[in-house]
Amino acid sequence: MIYKRSSALFAEAEKVIPGGVNSPVRAFKAVGGTPVFVKEAKGAYLYDEDGNQLIDYIASWGPMILGHAHKPVVDAVIDKAKKGTSFGMPTEIETKIAELAVSMVPNIDKIRFVNSGTEACMSAVRLARGYTNKDKIIKFAGCYHGHSDSFLIQAGSGAVTFGSPNSPGVTQGTAKDTLLAKYNDLANVEALIEANKNEIACIIIEPVAGNMGCIPPKAGFLEGLRQLCDANNILLVFDEVMTGFRLAKGGAQELLGIKADIVCFGKVIGGGLPVGAFAAKAEIMDHLAPLGPVYQAGTLSGNPLAMAAGLAMLEELNTGDVFSSLAKKTEYLHKGIAEVLERLKVTHTINRLGSMMSVHFSEGQVVDFETSAKGNNETFKTFFHGMLNQGVYLAPSAFESWFLNDALSYEDLDKTIAACEAVFS
The missing domain is CATH 3.40.640.10 (Type I PLP-dependent aspartate aminotransferase-like (Major domain))
Known part of the structure; x- marks a missing residue:
């Protein structure tokens, strides 16, 4: 994907904002590269300043549980x-x-x-x-x-x-x-x-x-x-x-x-x-x-x-059953990604509860800070940028949870699983 506009905007931001960002994790220091600048969002998708459409798995770090611009x-x-x-x-x-x-x-x-x-x-x-x-x-x-x-x-x-x-x-x-x-x-x-x-x-x-x-x-x-x-x-x-x-x-x-x-x-x-x-x-x-x-x-x-x-x-x-719907979608995504990673013999652990999940590129259970820190960050960088190139936006840090939103369709989830396979194939 092309990120010329985002790169130019980041260069401008660095002149007047410390690190070019107003919250450190946005700076991509953990994964390398240039931050993606968002122009607008709707439902399950982000649209960046270069015109790329991205399936969103941070949901503004959680609040957009029903999707963007609800x-x-x-x-x-x-x-x-x-x-x-x-x-x-x-x-x-x-x-x-x-x-x-x-x-x-x-x-x-x-x-x-x-x-x-x-x-x-x-x-x-x-x-x-x-x-x-x-x-x-x-x-x-x-x-x-x-x-x-x-x-x-x-x-x-x-x-x-x-x-x-x-x-x-x-x-x-x-x-x-x-x-x-x-x-x-x-x-x-x-x-x-x-x-x-x-x-x-x-x-x-x-x-x-x-x-x-x-x-x-x-x-x-x-x-x-x-x-x-x-x-x-x-x-x-x-x-x-x-x-x-x-x-x-x-x-x-x-x-x-x-x-x-x-x-x-x-x-x-x-x-x-x-x-x-x-x-x-x-x-x-x-x-x-x-x-x-x-x-x-x-x-x-x-x-x-x-x-x-x-x-x-x-x-x-407070009405309907959004939480059950989200939990089912998150389970579906978890199982799909796990199947791909197991088949391609990628060392990993996936944690999930409700509509929160994370993929850790490490052996054994991840139950605390010490075990989380054992993850292979180089593999995560490859995963993050590979998924981004496939049109999927993940948290730009191995130490962040994914947050699903209910605007995600099962077609979106299947595209995400296919993107994961493309990255590690």
Whole structure:
């Protein structure tokens, strides 16, 4: 494929934007080459600045669960924009989306909207600390909860892509309060709790990891975390920025049957606009200002365009059976790619849960950051660029999950499987 226009645009961007991008993973540093610049998108397809059509498997990193430019969402945003884009005052639509979200998600009474998943996770941890009067948190190596200082300790995803998970600018004072655990290793978490008795405010985790590839929790792992938290007066925080309203109406909590104390949202809840949220039972949420002493604010939080997009998206997801449809499509793609790779004797492991999956070019199971990092990155580069040349756009990093959208047809999936065969043949 030809990418002359994208290459020219990237050269221009590098002059005025650090690295030419506003989020590092877009820069293609992990795979080489020049980023693809998108002109527009519709349904399951991206159309780049050179006129190429690409089957999309990132769905804007998750939120486009129903496909790009989904008419009810677009119409809602246009209608709301005509009435004003921001007021800095309360609006009825904020309450409407809050009521709907609370009705869809188990174990929450109240929700606070913010502007990103990073904000949601940062605020959730502050709330957990304020509620418990304890300072330390446990996070898991390879899990990414945004770029707040507390989380940039073996962060996964974009940070791992550059080989520097401990970012300069994060102070030792901040880092000392973040304890690193090993994903899917309950004994490791138990040892950390024992060594830091009565000091841990919360455990924050992606219930299904998506930033070291897609890594589902082992049987009993989340249940064990819930028991450890209950026994030690620790809050369990689920970062459902990726999984919320994607794996089920009620997210991973519903699908996996585990109740978290605080839940963070993003991606789908904004319908493609920049939105995040965090939610919990009233007892915890009422510690937030203006009711309680834990301060959190945002001038544009709950702005009407974002709320309109999010409400239209959640209303669509609350009817029908999108989640079952997506899970079937993802299973079909998984089986098709696995058959090709096995037949062509390509070493691989494929992880999948619901509409999330990832292909790891490594032997054995991929269950945590350490096993994910063993993947053959050179093979992944070949795979990524080969698929791109076949008209299939994957995440430009081996450490990212794929996100399927329901606009994908089985013909699209068959084309993707055929593309995989062409690459490795």
